Every structure is written in structure tokens, then in C-alpha cells.
Amino acid sequence: MKRYQRIRALIIAIFLLGVALQGCARTAGPQEYRKDIFALNTWVNIRIYAGKDGPDILDKAVKRIEEIENRMSVTIPDSDVSRINSNAGKQPVKVHDDTFEVIKKALEYAEISNGAFDITIYPIVKLWGITSEHPRVPTEAEIQDKLRFVDYRNVVLNEAEKTVYLKEPGMGIDLGAIAKGYAADEVARILKEEGVVHALINMGGNVMAMGGKPNGQPWRIGVQDPRAEGARRHIAIIEVMDGSVVSSGDYERYIVDIYKKTGKRYHHIFDPSTGYPANSGLMATTVVAQNSIDADALSTTVFIMGVERGLELVDKLEGIDALAITFDKKIYTSKGLKGKLIVTDKEYELQP
Amino acid sequence: MNKVRKMVMLALIISQALVLHLIEGFMPVVAPGIKLGLANIMTLVTLVLFGFKEALVVVIVRSVLGSLLAGSVTAMLYSLAGGILSCLVMGWLYFRWRAYFSMMGISTAGAIFHNIGQLLVASWVFGTIGILFTYLPVLTVAAVGTGFFVGLASRYIIKYLEEQKWFKWERG
Amino acid sequence: MKVGDLIVYIFAVALIMVGLLGMYAMGTQGGDKSVVVELDGQEVYSCRVYKGMAPVEFRVDAGNGQYNIVLITYEEVKIKEANCPDQVCVKSGPIRHAGQAIVCLPHRVVVKITAGHEETPDVDDIAS
Numbered sequence: 001m002k003r004y005q006r007i008r009a010l011i012i013a014i015f016l017l018g019v020a021l022q023g024c025a026r027t028a029g030p031q032e033y034r035k036d037i038f039a040l041n042t043w044v045n046i047r048i049y050a051g052k053d054g055p056d057i058l059d060k061a062v063k064r065i066e067e068i069e070n071r072m073s074v075t076i077p078d079s080d081v082s083r084i085n086s087n088a089g090k091q092p093v094k095v096h097d098d099t100f101e102v103i104k105k106a107l108e109y110a111e112i113s114n115g116a117f118d119i120t121i122y123p124i125v126k127l128w129g130i131t132s133e134h135p136r137v138p139t140e141a142e143i144q145d146k147l148r149f150v151d152y153r154n155v156v157l158n159e160a161e162k163t164v165y166l167k168e169p170g171m172g173i174d175l176g177a178i179a180k181g182y183a184a185d186e187v188a189r190i191l192k193e194e195g196v197v198h199a200l201i202n203m204g205g206n207v208m209a210m211g212g213k214p215n216g217q218p219w220r221i222g223v224q225d226p227r228a229e230g231a232r233r234h235i236a237i238i239e240v241m242d243g244s245v246v247s248s249g250d251y252e253r254y255i256v257d258i259y260k261k262t263g264k265r266y267h268h269i270f271d272p273s274t275g276y277p278a279n280s281g282l283m284a285t286t287v288v289a290q291n292s293i294d295a296d297a298l299s300t301t302v303f304i305m306g307v308e309r310g311l312e313l314v315d316k317l318e319g320i321d322a323l324a325i326t327f328d329k330k331i332y333t334s335k336g337l338k339g340k341l342i343v344t345d346k347e348y349e350l351q352p
Numbered sequence: 353m354n355k356v357r358k359m360v361m362l363a364l365i366i367s368q369a370l371v372l373h374l375i376e377g378f379m380p381v382v383a384p385g386i387k388l389g390l391a392n393i394m395t396l397v398t399l400v401l402f403g404f405k406e407a408l409v410v411v412i413v414r415s416v417l418g419s420l421l422a423g424s425v426t427a428m429l430y431s432l433a434g435g436i437l438s439c440l441v442m443g444w445l446y447f448r449w450r451a452y453f454s455m456m457g458i459s460t461a462g463a464i465f466h467n468i469g470q471l472l473v474a475s476w477v478f479g480t481i482g483i484l485f486t487y488l489p490v491l492t493v494a495a496v497g498t499g500f501f502v503g504l505a506s507r508y509i510i511k512y513l514e515e516q517k518w519f520k521w522e523r524g
Numbered sequence: 525m526k527v528g529d530l531i532v533y534i535f536a537v538a539l540i541m542v543g544l545l546g547m548y549a550m551g552t553q554g555g556d557k558s559v560v561v562e563l564d565g566q567e568v569y570s571c572r573v574y575k576g577m578a579p580v581e582f583r584v585d586a587g588n589g590q591y592n593i594v595l596i597t598y599e600e601v602k603i604k605e606a607n608c609p610d611q612v613c614v615k616s617g618p619i620r621h622a623g624q625a626i627v628c629l630p631h632r633v634v635v636k637i638t639a640g641h642e643e644t645p646d647v648d649d650i651a652s
Contacts, residue, residue: 045649205652213648215585224652234650245651252652286651344572344646449528457529464536474629477565486616486627488543492536499532 030198030214033058039065040073040180041131042204048191049198049214057194061187065203068186071099072179074122074172080164081175085122089169092158100162102175102182102293103155109178109297110152113313117301118272122172123149128277130268135255137266143275150272177248177269181296184208184244188292201292205247208292212241221245225345226283226325235345236323236331244292248299249284249325250277271304280306281326287314288321288337298322307332362398362406366413369394373418373431389466389498391418395439396459396506401513404443411435426477430470437469438462455507460499467491559596562634571646573598573637586631594635601637603628 033054035046044065050057071080080099087093095103109117123146129135138146154167166173180203188208191199200219201208209219218241222234226249238245254267254277271278285302289295298320302310307324314322314334321336331350333341343350373391391414399407415435419428442462445453453461471484471491513519561569561584569582573596580596581604592606592613600618603626613628613635625636 200649202649205650207649207651215583215591217583219649220647222647222650224650234647237647238651247651249652344574346574445528452526452528453532454526454529457526457532460529460536461532464532464539468539485543485546486612486625487629488546489540490610490612492539492543496533496536 035062037062037065040069040183040203041075041176042180043202044204045202046187047200047202048196050194050196053194057191057196060194061190064186064190065183068098068179068183071096072102072175072182074174074176081173084164084166085172088166088171092156092161092163092165094161094163097162098182098186099175100157100164102178103164103173104157105182105293106173106175106178106297107152107155107157109301112317113301113305115152115272116304116309117177117297118150118152119173119175119178120150120152120155120166120171121270121272122174123170124270124272124275125174125176125268126172128266128270130255130266130277131253135266137255137258147275150275177300178293178297180204180206181244181246181291181293184292184296203292205252206244206292206296207246208244209240210242223247223286223323224249224251224284226251235325235343235348236350237342237344238286238288238337238340239342240288243288243290244295245286245288246292246295246299247284247286248303249282251284269300269303278304280304280310282306282310282324283327284325285310286323290319294320358402358406362402362410365394365398366410366417369410369414370418370421373414374421377418389434389438389463389495390502391435392438392442392459392462392466392498392502393505393509395435396442396455396462396502397509397513399439399443399446400506400510404439404447407439407443408436411439426473429473429477433469433473434466435469438466441465454503455510456500456503459503459506460496463495463499463502464492467495558638559594559601560636560638561594562636564632565634569594569646571596573601584631584633586633590631592628592631592633592635601635602626603635606631 030049030051031054033048033050035058037044046058046061048054048057070076073079074081074085076082080093080095084093084095103119106117106119110119124143127138127142127146149168149171154171155173156165156167184201184203184206185208187201188199188210191210197211198214199210205224207221209221212218218239221238221240223236223238224247225233225235248269250265250267250269252268254265259265265277267277269278270276280303282303285299287295287299287302289298298314302314302322302324305313307326310324311322311332311334314320321334323331323333323337323341325331325348329348331341331343331348341350369391372393376390394414395407395411398410412432412435415428415431419431442458445458445461471487475484557573559571559573560567561582563584563586568584571580582594582596584592584594586592590607592608593604595602595604600620602618603613606614606628608628608630610630613626613633616626619626619637621637625634627634
């Protein structure tokens, strides 16, 4: 009897040990890591799913963003862009490869949009000072005076020397409408190199999605409500596995005082043909593209060009989709987005 | 029966209940923690042979040990709630209404309340009473089956033990 | 069979009825509704339900390869597919009214319909 019980106890012990060990053997999968920083004049948020080296990967991404900012900011005195601007009409300036690439890309978009997208808008941007502390509405004469300097064809690139030259003194470039997209692409590239599969990058509203969610679902990206007055609220949803979603609109930055008094929005996206804030009947545009640089540049372009010309341009480009929201709260989409946009706000009417 | 013998007997019963408890954990019937109540065999046996207080001790020790060995805090909550409620109901039926019930009837009632106890805890843990309604039908059907089986098994075990001279002697 | 046993079985049948009735009769507030999916008591997904919405299919990843696929339409919410051992969540069918819930205990998943639209985001991020 005793012997029998001892054997039984042993069997139970082994059995229990097995059960207990099984409970401990749960392995930890990739974890979520987030990083929030202020860079490129905006709030940057990176969310990745990675192993223990997650924080290191995020640090690398942040370093790269800071590098890009130091080269492309108009407010940092020794940045490539500042040096190009201060040497306008004087001499070509040697720049870093990434600055060169971005300017080259910007000129391509200027070409295909017939100058609707134009980085030489800087003299106008500076004149209005929408993003500065003291924005103002300039006189017609002032605008005409500065508009003379706005012409992307006066930017000379030297591929071999990697130099950029602005032909006219008084000219200036501003990469604000494209640099964030480039930075998002660069972060995505670094994350991929580090083996990250699922990630979501948000550079002040420029969203770059990678690999869908860890559960295999696509990332659900909201389209900002252009009349949420500062609140983060969406009116529609776009689902993306890999790709970038970027919005531009009159709601991002505008002269608040004037808006409060008159209801007129003097916003930060200027039409290079008039020197005034773009007034094409749109409140906002959103562009979906594989690369964030394309989505970034095109969201501005479509906003300036308006529904018809803008969406026509997008339909011609491969792998690019867009939606445009008019003042009467109607949403127009490019061909590729038909049936894919999930409108969540009843006030907005999706056009067939 | 002297104190030490009783303790040894109860320890043996608990260990057997523990094994049943763990074997049940392998059965893919419902969920981690939620169990059919095979271990109720030992509860019922204790109830009949030793009394209510002893049965409650068996239930609590079995639940706590079982969850420590293979489970979680929630599993322990499920187990305790189900076990104690079932023990209360079976004790009440056995000591009060024995004449009207067979072993199977008592154990079926025990199994049903075992489930109700667990589901109440689950509803509390998950924060929705929906769980109770969703699982009640399935688990009750299962309880009728296991209840019958548990009752039958208990009856044979009790009968067997009561026939044993050493047990009778010990009991006396 | 003794009298008491019979009472126990009648009680069991009554319980089954209560469960089935409860599943259908739970809360019937109209108006704006939201669907909330919880895993381990943590909200993993939520969305508003409204007329004319596109059907949403959400896959709950409960870890270790365990999953439940939730199908949300304006008319009803159901678990279309799951690899849980009991399949109770799939078999329990669709829910339609606020207050109702589908539960998958093996995967610790709860899908519930709540009344009114809470200010919970149904997007991962916003392009602004």
C-alpha cells in the first residue's frame, strides 16, 4: 500500500510539474514601442512593433529625422536650404544627397502640376508670415513684388556636383510641403532595415503605415475633419497595409484673428499663380500613395489645383489616390478610391 | 476515527480531487478556469462520508492548489466560486432533503450550481452579464451529463469505502 | 428516479430557457450604437454602427494563433469564424441590440453592442 502511494505521488508530481512548466512557457511576441518628439516644426509620433531592441530602433529613427531637419529647415541658419536661399543669385551651393533628392523630386512635381506645386514660394510665405508670430495680410503691391521671384524653373540643379542654385537674388525655397514626407519615408526605410514589420509613423499628420497591424488587419487611418477646430476628429477612414496617407487643408494653420472677426481663412497653402492662400473651393485634400513624399507633395498640389484638375492629375499617376473635400462638405474621390473610402460622418456626403 | 487518520484521509481525497481538477483542465470543453466539475466527485464523497465542513475544506484547498499549480488568479476565482456554491447546494440537499434525491440528482444540482458560480464570476470579470446567458444553456446541458456521471461515480466510491472493514473501523 | 431528481431536471430545463431568452432579450435601446471588442477586458477595437455603413470585418488576435473574426454590419454583429475549442461564440449567432454581447471564453474575447457613440477612436491614426 505504501509503495503504491509513493509511486502515485511521483506520477502526480511529474504531472503537476509538466502543467506548471507549460504555464510558464508563454513566449513574448513583438511589443509595442512608441516615441513622441517635436521635429520638423510638428509633432512626430512613431509606433513600432519590435523585440527588445525597440527603443534603440526608435532612437535611430529620431536621429535620422533630426538630421533631415537640420538640412532642410528654413529657420536653421546653416541648413542646406538656408544656405541655398542666402546664396540666391550669387552662387551654386553644395548640399547633402538627401536635400538634393528632395529638391529634385519637388521640381518634378512642379513640372507635372504646371507650377501649382512650387517650392520657390518662400518669398510669399515669408511675406505673409502665417506660421510666424505676427502674420499679416500684405498689400497687393507687396504680393506682386514678391511673386516675381516665384518660379521653379529658376532653380538649377547640378547632378554631378550635387549643387543647387537659385538664379535670381531675392528668390528662396521652402521644403515645408515635402520634407515631412521624405522624413517619413526615411524612417520607414530605417525601420525596415532594422527588421520592423508593423509600424505607424505620424509626422504632424503625414501618416506612413507599414505592414498592417500586428493582427494582420490593415491600419485604419482617419481623414481629419477640416472643421473640427483643433480637435483630432475624423470624418472618413482609409484602410492601408503599406503606404502613406497625407492630408492638407485650410484648417492646419491660418490667421486666427482675422478668421475670428470675418470668418475668412488666410491659411498657409499658397497658390504660386496668385500669391494668395489657395482658393480652389476646397477645405482639405487627402492623398494616398506608396511613398509619403509623393503623398505629401500631391496633397498640397491637389489642394491648390482644386477638385477637377487635381483629381484628373491624380488619376493619371499610377498608384496614387486622392480625395477632396469641398466647402459644401462634399467628398470627391479619385477613381482608385471609389468604394474603398469609409465615410463615418453623416454631414459629409460622398460623391459617386 | 482519530484526528490524524481523518487528516490523512482528507489529504488523500484532496490529492485525488486535485488530479481530477487538473485532468479536467486538459479537456477542451469551455475555457481556462471554467470547468465541468469532475472534482465534485471528491466533494460529494467527503460530504457523505465526513460531513459538510470537511467537504468545504476539500473544495477550497483543491481550488487554491489547483489554480496555483496550473492556472491564474481568475481561474482560482472561477474554481472557488463554482466549488463553494456547488458544495453549499449539495450539502443543503443531502443533509436536508436526502430522502427525495438520488446521488445523481444531488450531484447534478451541484454541477449546475458549479457552473452558475463560475459564470457569475466570469460575468463580473468580463463586466457583462451576457456571459451568463450565452453559456448557461450549453453548460447546463453539460452539467446534466457530468452530474449524472459524478453521482454514479460517487455512489460506487461511497459504497465501496463503506464496505471496507478498515474504513468502517476507522469511521466508528 | 426520485421526486427531487425530477425537480433538478426541470430546473435544468428552465435554466436553459432562461439562458436562451436572456441572450435575445437583453437590452433593447434604439438609436446610435457602437460595437466594442474586448480582449482580456481590454478594449482592442470599437466602431460606430450607422445606416449605410460598409460592413467591417475585424480579426481579434488572442495570441498563440488564437483568433476570432467579428463581422459588423448595420443590421447585426456576429463572430463569423473562430478557432476556439467550443465554438460557442460562432454558434451563438448574431446580436442586434445595445447591451447584448457575444462571448468567447476560451479566447477571453467579448464583443458587445453599447448604446450611443462613445468618444473612442475607431482609427489607428489621423492624417491631418
